[in-house]
Amino acid sequence: xxTSLQDIIAxxxxxxxxxxSSEIYDGLQAVYDYGQNxxxxxxxxxxxxxxxxxxxxxxxxxxDAAIFMHPLTWKASGHVDSFNDPMIDNRDSKKRYRADxxxxxxxxxxxxxxxEARAQAxxxxxxxxLGENDLDGVRNLIIAEGIKCPISGTDxxxxxxxxxxxxxxxxxxxxxxxxxxxxxxxxxxxxxxxFLNVQKTxxxxxxxxxxxxxxxxxxxxxxxxxxFRMREFEQMEMQYFVRPGTEMEWYNSWKQTRxxxxxAVGLPAEKLKYxxxxxxxxxxxxAVDIEYQFPFGFREIEGIHSRTDFDLKAHQDLSKxxxxxxxxxxxxxxxxxxxxxxxxxxETSVGADRLFLAVFCNAFTKETVGxxxxxxxxxxxxxxxxxxPVKAAVFPLVRKDGLPEKAEQIVKALRSEFRVIMEExxxxxxxxxRQDLIGTPFCIAVDYxxxxxxxxxxxxxxxxxxxxxxxxxxxxxxxxxxSM
Ligand code: ATP
Numbered sequence: 001x002x003t004s005l006q007d008i009i010a011x012x013x014x015x016x017x018x019x020x021s022s023e024i025y026d027g028l029q030a031v032y033d034y035g036q037n038x039x040x041x042x043x044x045x046x047x048x049x050x051x052x053x054x055x056x057x058x059x060x061x062x063x064d065a066a067i068f069m070h071p072l073t074w075k076a077s078g079h080v081d082s083f084n085d086p087m088i089d090n091r092d093s094k095k096r097y098r099a100d101x102x103x104x105x106x107x108x109x110x111x112x113x114x115x116e117a118r119a120q121a122x123x124x125x126x127x128x129x130l131g132e133n134d135l136d137g138v139r140n141l142i143i144a145e146g147i148k149c150p151i152s153g154t155d156x157x158x159x160x161x162x163x164x165x166x167x168x169x170x171x172x173x174x175x176x177x178x179x180x181x182x183x184x185x186x187x188x189x190x191x192x193x194x195f196l197n198v199q200k201t202x203x204x205x206x207x208x209x210x211x212x213x214x215x216x217x218x219x220x221x222x223x224x225x226x227x228f229r230m231r232e233f234e235q236m237e238m239q240y241f242v243r244p245g246t247e248m249e250w251y252n253s254w255k256q257t258r259x260x261x262x263x264a265v266g267l268p269a270e271k272l273k274y275x276x277x278x279x280x281x282x283x284x285x286x287a288v289d290i291e292y293q294f295p296f297g298f299r300e301i302e303g304i305h306s307r308t309d310f311d312l313k314a315h316q317d318l319s320k321x322x323x324x325x326x327x328x329x330x331x332x333x334x335x336x337x338x339x340x341x342x343x344x345x346x347e348t349s350v351g352a353d354r355l356f357l358a359v360f361c362n363a364f365t366k367e368t369v370g371x372x373x374x375x376x377x378x379x380x381x382x383x384x385x386x387x388x389p390v391k392a393a394v395f396p397l398v399r400k401d402g403l404p405e406k407a408e409q410i411v412k413a414l415r416s417e418f419r420v421i422m423e424e425x426x427x428x429x430x431x432x433x434r435q436d437l438i439g440t441p442f443c444i445a446v447d448y449x450x451x452x453x454x455x456x457x458x459x460x461x462x463x464x465x466x467x468x469x470x471x472x473x474x475x476x477x478x479x480x481x482x483s484m
Contacts, residue, residue, distance in 0.1 A: 005295045008361055009226050011379075015437050017041065017360065018227060030223025030231045032353075037438050040389030040419065042234075042356050045265070046213050048386060048484055049236045049350070052261050053211045060209035060238060061202055065190025067215060073189050074166065074182050076314040078282060083185060084162035086130065086138055087221045093152035098222050099138050099160045100126060102147050108297075127279045135160040165218045167231075183217035188347060190214070191239045192311045195343075199241075199325060206325055206343055207250060209240040213352065225296055227353045234352035241343035243327060244309065250346045251286050251306045258302055258348050259290055264484060265355075266384040267292060267362055275300070283310035290350075292358040301358050302350035309342040316342065359387060363439060369464070381439030382462055386484040391418035392442040392474075393435045399424055407446040410456070410471060418478055436461060442478060 012018040017038035020027035034042055054060050074080045086099040103126045110119040122145070129137040139160045148155050167183040184190065191210045198210050213236045223229050242250050255274070262272055275298070277287040285308050289300040316323040327338035363381040370376055385391065394410050396403035407422055414420045423431045428445065435443050445457040456474070459466045469477065 003295055003361065003364055003366070005226060008295065008357075008364055011364060011437075012038070012226075012360065030220060030229065032227050032230060037389040038356075041360070041383070041387055041439075042352060044387045044389075045355055045359065046234075046236065046352055048265060049261070049352075049355075050211070050213065051484075052264075053209070053236075053238050057209065059204070059207065060211055060240075061198060061204070062211045062213075063191065063194055063198060064214065065187070065194060065212060067184050067217075068171070068181055069184060069189060069193070071179065071181050072318050073193060073315075074185075076318040077189050077192075077311060078314070079166055079182075079185055080164075082282070083165050085165060085221050086135060086160050087163045088139065088142065088160045089158040090149035090152055090154065091156040091158060092154045093149050095149060095151050096221055097149075099135075099142060100130065101222060102142055103138075103145070106145050106147055123278075131279065133162075135162070163219075163221055165220065167217045167219055184215075185218050186216050186349070187212045187214045187235045187237045188239060188349065189311070191237065192315055192345075195239075195241065195312060195323065206327055207240060207242045207246070209238050211236075211238040213237075225294075227357045228294065228296075228299065230353060233354075235349060236352050236355075237347060237349045239307075240346045240348075241325070242346060243338060244341060244344045247306045247308070247344040247346055248286065251304065254346055254348050255288055255304050258304060258350075262290060262292070262301070262355075262358075265359060265387065266382075267358060271362065273298060281305070283307050292362075294358065294361055301354045302348065305347050305349070307345040307347055309344055311345065312342045359383070378433075378436065380436035380461060383439035383441075384484065385441040385478075385481040388439045388441050388482075389419065390421055390435070390438060390440045391482050392420045392444055392478055393423045393431070393440050394420060394444045394446065395423050395428060395431050397428065397445060397447040401448070402451060403446050403448075406450055410444065410446065410474070413471075414475060414478070417475060418482060432459060432464075441481060444474065 015037060016035035019033045019035050021031035021033050022028050050062065054062050087096055088099045089096050103122060107119040107122045110122065125141060126138070129141060139157060142157060143155055146155065166185050168180050169183065171179060171181050191212055198204060213234065215232060216235045217232050220229050220231055223231060240250055240254065259272060263269060271293040273291050275289045275291050280287055284305045286306040288304050290302040291298040292301045312323040323342055324340045325343050326340050329338055330336065331338045363383045365382045366377060366379050368375060369378045392414065394407045396407040404424060411420050411422050432443055441461045443459040445459065450456050454471045455468050456471055457466050458469055
């Protein structure tokens with residue numbers, strides 16, 4: 001049977017990957033905590049992303065900007081005026097929905113029933129109405145399509161209203177002095193406002209990039225599908241500053257590079273696809289999503305956008321500070337330097353939590369092993385060893401005769417390089433199962449022979465095959481497997 005999202009949620013909780021936030025108070029909707037294994041997996045994902053973006057690209061450097069920013073930042077970026085989702089309430093169930101998602105759901109149903117043309121026509125009509133901010137039109141379309149509330153079963157809909165997704169709070173202790181600031185809804189703006197700081201202090205030449213990993217906050221109207229859509233989440237973004245006119249070249253190149261990354265972390269090619277945006281945001285001249293096939297369908301994990309000079313120009317206009325770059329490369333057309341311009345930006349933006357969920361769903365494996373009477377179900381996480389929370393677990397066969405001490409020596413020799421743990425309790429079979437469930441790629445068994453010849457048995461997670469290897473080779477063997 002196919003893996004359901006419920007299986008994933010249950011496994012994530014049971015084995016210390018993801019817990020609902022403040023669970024003893026019955027949780028907080030669309031907010032989650034990472035547990036002891038989840039934090040390791042998520043940190044590993046962030047590390048491989050950071051390395052892929054900065055260490056492997058001389059011309060990309062990182063920053064870590066604050067979550068709070070000057071309120072004018074969000075005026076310039078357009079978030080104050082247009083970071084909205086259209087919402088609609090059902091009067092009978094008192095449930096709130098995103099009007100665009102209701103229509104998209106209907107279009108998906110048409111497409112699933114084979115009526116692609118009707119699906120497309122509906123999406124186009126919705127795009128047109130939203131583009132014109134014709135909210136009554138959107139409501140009429142929902143009713144005309146016969147869309148009912150899944151809870152109450154009625155179409156007793158309210159009007160459609162625009163809902164701003166930014167969270168706001170107050171700075172300043174005295175009410176009169178306080179002013180409203182926002183929790184950043186994306187990390188990108190921290191990069192834009194630091195563009196010249198980094199360019200000047202780092203003596204960066206266009207094209208160059210600035211990468212950042214950090215929390216972002218959105219008051220999502222409908223929060224569903226586990227960590228796919230959260231109100232507090234983490235983004236891994238990179239803004240690449242290029243000479244105007246060269247942006248499509250860079251857009252296409254980052255499109256390829258980023259897809260290759262998702263394959264490298266273990267997501268299979270057939271579960272990944274590009275989805276070009278038909279309707280472009282106000283700041284973009286090209287945009288594509290990389291989608292992954294979750295148990296609930298193909299959904300965006302990363303966006304790649306050609307943002308033109310929209311952001312830097314808006315910041316220049318509002319701050320009255322020039323956001324220009326002087327390009328002293330010679331333009332072959334004129335024989336003179338390109339001179340001053342506001343760079344264009346190509347951005348890659350991936351959610352750490354969505355990527356986590358994709359990788360976790362993909363790794364979750366249930367299979368039947370053995371034959372006849374011996375047949376049983378086996379569950380394991382087929383994680384790339386570089387991502388696994390624990391790289392190796394060392395098992396002394398018995399808790400006596402010097403085997404635990406020998407195992408301890410092996411753990412000590414490896415643990416400055418990799419996360420290695422000791423597992424002494426229960427029968428060997430149970431210990432293997434426990435490690436399978438959290439995706440540990442190697443289990444190392446220490447037995448009586450080890451005391452004689454300094455060899456151990458390595459058991460491989462995916463194949464369950466075992467091999468005898470000298471202790472002296474462990475570091476190199478594990479090191480090779482966990483590198484990416
Ligand atoms: P969606 O259409 O799914 O709301 P978006 O197009 O608004 O996403 P972007 O603003 O392009 O998303 O953000 C870039 C990335 O940040 C997304 O590809 C996604 O991985 C991640 N992301 C955005 N919103 C959330 C969220 N609420 N929870 C988790 N990750 C998110």
